[in-house]
Amino acid sequence: MSGSEEQELVAKWRDLLTCYNNVACDLDRELQDQHGLGLSEFEALDRLIESGQDKLRMHELAEGMYLSQSAFSRTVARLERAGLVGRSLCMDDRRALFVTATEAGRSRHAEARDTHRKVLAHHLS
Amino acid sequence: MSGSEEQELVAKWRDLLTCYNNVACDLDRELQDQHGLGLSEFEALDRLIESGQDKLRMHELAEGMYLSQSAFSRTVARLERAGLVGRSLCMDDRRALFVTATEAGRSRHAEARDTHRKVLAHHLS
């Protein structure tokens, strides 16, 4: 790999690093301040509701998410503690858990969605 | 903002989120395992050495970095504890501190640089 290719690669990475942190930090702060939701909590809730499914297995919801399994587990636990999702046993496979958005979860998500989109538009347009 | 524009925006954000986390997580793990350096520590050391300056004020080094002031302060503190940088008083402005890479810092950086570039190339090419 040539020196200039390296430089390009590093520059690309630093852009990614900076851009991500700007957006993530701002997004997390806004969501937290205005809706009491962390970034990961919103992401999980958003994906759950946008899936159109009434309930998803933990594993299905975790799929495509950027978190480690443990961090995801705790994220859902926080959502549950906040009353925004519920968990129920899956009879087909008793290792698995279903996650469902509660009514409170749906309305919180609806409120937060505007903030989310606004911050994204501000940074990524 | 139309629905499809929103979708596009969200998709863009999720790509960024996923991509960043993949690279950052992998990079941090490799740097930590192979060289005992965290991602932020490497970034700080890299920027210090690449600057070509013998010493930089904390504030100058922090500039353009993605961390909060407190996180940056602790990152440099870790580098110092590891013997990879030194800090010295700035006589012009006694609030400021100079940061300098030690010999150990320079050689550690040289070792880690390959790993860094390799991981970046693997993810961003």
Add this chain to the structure above:
DNA sequence: GTGCATTTGATGCATATGCATGTAACGTCT
């Protein structure tokens, strides 16, 4: 069926982070 690897989710632990705040030095204005 039995044994064993695999899968699913939770948890202990160490650590990095952001926010708020503290401290000291600087600059300015009067």
Add this chain to the structure above:
DNA sequence: AGACGTTACATGCATATGCATCAAATGCAC
């Protein structure tokens, strides 16, 4: 010179994260 706002760093605190590990249920080979 004195008062006051600003700047440069450090630190207390709460929290989110990853890794390793654990427990339980499942599947698979025999």
